[in-house]
Amino acid sequence: MTSIDLTDPDWWRQAVVYQIYPRSFADANGDGVGDLQGIISRVPYLTSLDIDAVWLSPFYPSALADGGYDVDDYRNVDPRLGTLEDFDELVGALHSSGIKLIVDIVPNHSSSLHEWFREALASPRGSAARDRYIFRDGSGPDGSEPPSDWDSVFGGSAWAQVEDGQWYLHLFAAEQPDLNWDNREVRDDFLTTLRFWSDRGVDGFRVDVAHALVKDLSEPLPAKATLPRQSESNGLHPLWDRDQVHEIYTEWRQVLNEYDPPRSAVAEAFVPAARRARYASADGLGQAFNFDLLQADWDFGKFRQVIKENLALAELNGSSSTWVFSNHDVVRHATRYGLPKDPDGAWQDGKAWLLSNGTEPTVDVAQGLRRARAAVLLMLALPGSAYLYQGEELGLQEVGELPAANLQDPAYFRSKGAEKGRDGCRVPLPWTVEGLSFGFGTGGSHLVQPKWFGSYSVQAQEGDAESTLSLYRKALAVRRGLQTGATLEWVDGVDWSLHFKRPGGWQSITNFGAAPIELPDAAVVLSSSPLEGEKLPSDTTAWLI
Numbered sequence: 179m180t181s182i183d184l185t186d187p188d189w190w191r192q193a194v195v196y197q198i199y200p201r202s203f204a205d206a207n208g209d210g211v212g213d214l215q216g217i218i219s220r221v222p223y224l225t226s227l228d229i230d231a232v233w234l235s236p237f238y239p240s241a242l243a244d245g246g247y248d249v250d251d252y253r254n255v256d257p258r259l260g261t262l263e264d265f266d267e268l269v270g271a272l273h274s275s276g277i278k279l280i281v282d283i284v285p286n287h288s289s290s291l292h293e294w295f296r297e298a299l300a301s302p303r304g305s306a307a308r309d310r311y312i313f314r315d316g317s318g319p320d321g322s323e324p325p326s327d328w329d330s331v332f333g334g335s336a337w338a339q340v341e342d343g344q345w346y347l348h349l350f351a352a353e354q355p356d357l358n359w360d361n362r363e364v365r366d367d368f369l370t371t372l373r374f375w376s377d378r379g380v381d382g383f384r385v386d387v388a389h390a391l392v393k394d395l396s397e398p399l400p401a402k403a404t405l406p407r408q409s410e411s412n413g414l415h416p417l418w419d420r421d422q423v424h425e426i427y428t429e430w431r432q433v434l435n436e437y438d439p440p441r442s443a444v445a446e447a448f449v450p451a452a453r454r455a456r457y458a459s460a461d462g463l464g465q466a467f468n469f470d471l472l473q474a475d476w477d478f479g480k481f482r483q484v485i486k487e488n489l490a491l492a493e494l495n496g497s498s499s500t501w502v503f504s505n506h507d508v509v510r511h512a513t514r515y516g517l518p519k520d521p522d523g524a525w526q527d528g529k530a531w532l533l534s535n536g537t538e539p540t541v542d543v544a545q546g547l548r549r550a551r552a553a554v555l556l557m558l559a560l561p562g563s564a565y566l567y568q569g570e571e572l573g574l575q576e577v578g579e580l581p582a583a584n585l586q587d588p589a590y591f592r593s594k595g596a597e598k599g600r601d602g603c604r605v606p607l608p609w610t611v612e613g614l615s616f617g618f619g620t621g622g623s624h625l626v627q628p629k630w631f632g633s634y635s636v637q638a639q640e641g642d643a644e645s646t647l648s649l650y651r652k653a654l655a656v657r658r659g660l661q662t663g664a665t666l667e668w669v670d671g672v673d674w675s676l677h678f679k680r681p682g683g684w685q686s687i688t689n690f691g692a693a694p695i696e697l698p699d700a701a702v703v704l705s706s707s708p709l710e711g712e713k714l715p716s717d718t719t720a721w722l723i
């Protein structure tokens with residue numbers, strides 16, 4: 179049972195946070211799209227997992243050009259998902275079960291249907307309404323070319339033209355115009371939004387593309403060939419991770435600290451580890467996602483290096499590390515770990531989003547699941563907070579076979595089909611073995627669930643002590659009793675293993691190699707796969723005490 183102290187200002191430091199992608203979690207009204215009442219109906223399930231908090235991906239009114247990350251109205255609920263009253267009910271239901279709630283906030287861009295953008299379109303060049311976004315005249319003799327040759331993250335130009343010939347910047351889809359964070363009204367409006375949800379009882383915020391808000395758009399705009407590599411730009415890239423972005427988060431922190439306990443925040447900032455620290459500073463957002471393990475191949479050396487580096491960073495800035503293997507943007511890790519190893523040993527971008535249509539290598543499902551189970555025990559034994567993505571507790575695989583006509587991700591459309599995009603990890607959860615949408619709801623499912631989904635369902639795993647769901651439940655319960663302090667002591671062992679001790683004598687050993695290894699003389703409390711006699715087999719983690 180959860181027993182988190184709802185008044186503890188440091189609750190987030192060691193929290194297990196479960197990400198809900200609301201349109202794909204549970205559908206109470208049978209329209210094929212998950213909703214807030216669906217989540218409320220599953221609070222007992224969340225309680226049975228023994229998590230500390232839920233992170234809710236966007237549930238705001240949206241035309242869904244980018245799965246809800248195109249927000250029409252930051253202070254309301256999409257009518258397909260419910261109402262503000264439903265939201266309040268959800269907060270109440272979670273809190274009375276001892277579960278905190280973090281919501282997503284999307285400050286880099288609004289949607290093109292936001293009232294500000296509509297006003298900008300209806301207003302002339304140079305108007306105050308246009309100044310809330312990033313409008314520029316085009317290049318070329320008649321201005322018919324975009325102001326620069328920059329690409330959007332989802333492919334194609336980062337500029338779109340409006341009726342009067344001007345262009346606006348969109349780092350993501352064209353339906354996601356970038357806001358102008360030099361504009362005081364924009365800054366103030368987000369402070370209002372932070373207060374709006376904090377007043378409604380939200381405990382924290384996940385800040386979408388936190389590193390993109392401040393841009394240097396002084397003319398002439400540099401050509402993309404001259405832009406520094408993001409990972410090496412050290413604050414000098416015109417679009418990403420500029421030092422001045424932290425002024426915004428200092429203001430946010432002041433607002434978040436008006437509350438008791440202060441509201442937490444975690445930055446989604448794809449920046450090098452050393453630059454992540456500022457996002458996670460106490461006078462900034464407080465915590466930042468570390469995607470290093472998510473990007474690492476299943477390799478003990480790489481894992482050890484990432485863990486050491488991130489624990490050292492957390493110690494330096496007084497934050498806590500975050501660990502994550504899956505989220506709504508990447509191929510599920512039970513599938514990633516079943517892919518053949520990259521020839522050069524490095525995780526490649528192609529694994530983040532599903533590989534181009536029809537070119538996926540064969541997935542070794544059994545190996546992927548075995549490693550995913552070992553990975554989660556390793557992660558949960560680390561100091562810091564762990565972020566889980568809905569369905570990983572079922573060992574769910576990526577859905578690679580979604581029909582093209584069903585795909586929703588703008589990355590698919592903007593890459594003209596070269597990228598399959600992220601829909602395969604967003605398919606609605608299977609709750610039951612059979613049934614129209616495997617218990618997701620009484621209607622269908624907005625992304626087509628494959629036939630094999632039922633075998634991964636909650637119902638299929640409930641009574642099975644060896645299931646992945648049972649492993650997660652046991653691990654989370656054991657962790658709650660053992661997780662204390664922020665220290666970790668490495669133990670030397672065979673080369674292909676990771677062995678460390680935590681306060682209280684808790685030990686975790688992972689065998690990344692092929693040959694079984696000896697276990698130390700201590701009681702095994704949990705293992706991700708059955709032991710081989712007294713030995714720890716390949717791709718397995720054991721906890722001992």
Ligand code: GLC
Binds near residue numbers: 247350386507
């Ligand atoms: C973040 C979100 C992703 C979204 C993008 C644009 O990376 O996690 O889903 O597409 O921002 O908002």
